[in-house]
Amino acid sequence: MAIQAKTRNEVAFARLRGDILSGRLIPGQKLAFAELCESYGVSVGVIREALSRLVEQGLVHSAPQQGFFVTTISGPDLVYLTQARCEIESLVLAHAIAEGNVEWESLVLASHHRLVNAPLVSPEDPERLSEEWVERHSDFHQTLLLGCENPRLRGIAGQLRDSAELYRRWSVPFDHEGDRDIAGEHALIVEAVLKRDTALATQRLVEHISKTTSLLLESGVVEGAEKR
Amino acid sequence: MAIQAKTRNEVAFARLRGDILSGRLIPGQKLAFAELCESYGVSVGVIREALSRLVEQGLVHSAPQQGFFVTTISGPDLVYLTQARCEIESLVLAHAIAEGNVEWESLVLASHHRLVNAPLVSPEDPERLSEEWVERHSDFHQTLLLGCENPRLRGIAGQLRDSAELYRRWSVPFDHEGDRDIAGEHALIVEAVLKRDTALATQRLVEHISKTTSLLLESGVVEGAEKR
DNA sequence: ATTTGGGACAATTTCGAAATTTAGTTGACC
DNA sequence: GGTCAACTAAATTTCGAAATTGTCCCAAAT
Known part of the structure; x- marks a missing residue:
């Protein structure tokens, strides 16, 4: 059997x-x-x-x-999605900081460590993010929100993050303007979370989410993709 | 054909x-x-x-x-659901007040008028809410949030409202403590919305949502229903 | 030249039965 | 008397074909 x-x-x-x-x-x-x-x-x-x-x-x-x-992607939808993510993930992160225990802090540290030790770009195609990094990046953000005790709120935030994954394929791993440090942004978020500084943590999370969207919109790749 | x-x-x-x-x-x-x-x-x-x-x-x-x-209902889930609704519907209502135009205000007034002119209890069973009232009540709350331009946020709020409908069957139309005026609560929300007083409107909406849950939990009917 | 209608083709949608699995019962054995 | 196994019955899950609908192309008419 x-x-x-x-x-x-x-x-x-x-x-x-x-x-x-x-x-x-x-x-x-x-x-x-x-x-x-x-x-x-x-x-x-x-x-x-x-x-x-x-x-x-x-x-x-x-x-x-x-x-x-x-589901097709579009510039306006990305703007709406980003706004929703910023506001709701901030809300859920605030809950996590208020309600999360030491066990949660440990999980955050662990998932961040796994993310740091993953290769950013794919070995075979240096222009694309590696699957391993994408997986661990998703895990890291999900773990950040895991401290929130309300499963309904966690579920909604996760649902929005999944929708955003549709756009990740078009994200460029390297910021060609040269002024971005993704790893640094993650580290700053972890630092603020462990300090239990809600205002600082949510602000940094919002900036992190917004930055990705801004670069994607400026690159013009979304408009090219939605023509299909 | x-x-x-x-x-x-x-x-x-x-x-x-x-x-x-x-x-x-x-x-x-x-x-x-x-x-x-x-x-x-x-x-x-x-x-x-x-x-x-x-x-x-x-x-x-x-x-x-x-x-x-x-899907089964339970006391803890109702608490989580109510918390999520209060926070997210407040957020969406704030957007609606900030972004809604005169056309939206008209829709709010109209749907409120339809709600006021619906019988609260069912003609055949005075212990249960009438289907007509439930339908219009749902429409009214949905219209309140319709001013928000972001379809993602509106969708999430609507999804939470749908889940809450599972509990409505067990709601008692009459507050046996006698100190509730549902119609009055709705009117106060409309008043605050039309005055574009975001803080007051969201506060009244939260109290409106919370009150229903409190009465339902105090009545003990949820614990009786979840035993099935 | 453009539009309209028919018709063949391809795809989705729906059905009803076969295959699997679970739950309940009976019987035998310890 | 209790436990376990096998058998029966009912339910879910899966399949593959039939029915329905949409798409495309071509010919004919305006």
Whole structure:
């Protein structure tokens, strides 16, 4: 008896979700059933169910009788998303600083250490962020908010962060203007969090989030991508 | 050729969602396929897809190989949900007051007027809120937040309000302590909103949301319902 | 030259049964 | 008398084809 605790639906959902968040499936791309069925080795019903769940998460868009597509990106949406993230992640981080215990502080330190010791750019393509760094970066920010006791607030913040992952593929690892230090920004956030300085921590988090969006908008790559 | 713009999936989803939000399907209840298929006149695949979407909305819970259930309610969850609603709806209302135009003010007045002219309790059962009032009450609160330009923030607030509908079935229309005036609370919120007094409006909104939760927790009906 | 209609093709949507798994019950054995 | 195993029954999960709908191309008419 093979150990198959997870249903085929769950694995298809997890894999589809991973393919979208990692950028292997790019915004605007059509998600055809025939192709996905063969690729994942399951029937259309399983794929439909997984896609429906992703629609509700905002990662996939469905047009009735027309199919499913990876949610498209756009400049205005990025602005809205960034505003929402700044305000809500600040709120949740404030809760975390107020409610988090020593165990949480340890987790923050640990996840930050893992992030620092990850290569920023991919070995094979120095123009793209490494998958390892993206994974640890996501973990680090999620851990920052883990001190907040309210699971509803944590869930909402995580949902917004997932949506933002759609844009990460287009982020440039190097700031060509030369005046950015991502690692330093993370370190400053950790410092303020451990000092329990809520105002300083939220301010630095907002600047960190805003900076990424500003550079992305200025690069003009979003407008180029949304034409698909 | 019959005009059927909506797929069977969409109608099943909408109807299931309505049945849950209106309390016809109560928290903890099992959602068996055979029953739903006959009731809605569709096959299992359609039901599965609709249920999967509702799972992602937090209205339905799924246990692999075991079926789907209406999300259960609990005291702790109600506390978390209320805290999240207070903080996020305040945030969105502040945006609405800052960004909303005259057209939005008109919508607020209109939806409030419709709410005032709806019967509070059901004609056949004076112990329960009327469906008409619940519908208009939901519309009123949604309209309040409609002035916020950011669709992401509006969506999050609406999502939290939907989750709170699971608890509305257990709300008592009459405050047996006798010191509550729901209609008055709504009027005060409208007044503060039209005066563009952000601090006062958000304060009154928070008190309005908190009051409902307090009465529900004090009544002890939630602990009785979650035992199912 | 543009538009309108028909028709073949491809894709999504829906169905109903087969395959798996879980829950409940009966029986045998310690 | 209690525990465990196997069997039965009911439910979920999965599949693959049928039905429906949208898309595209081409021909005919304005």
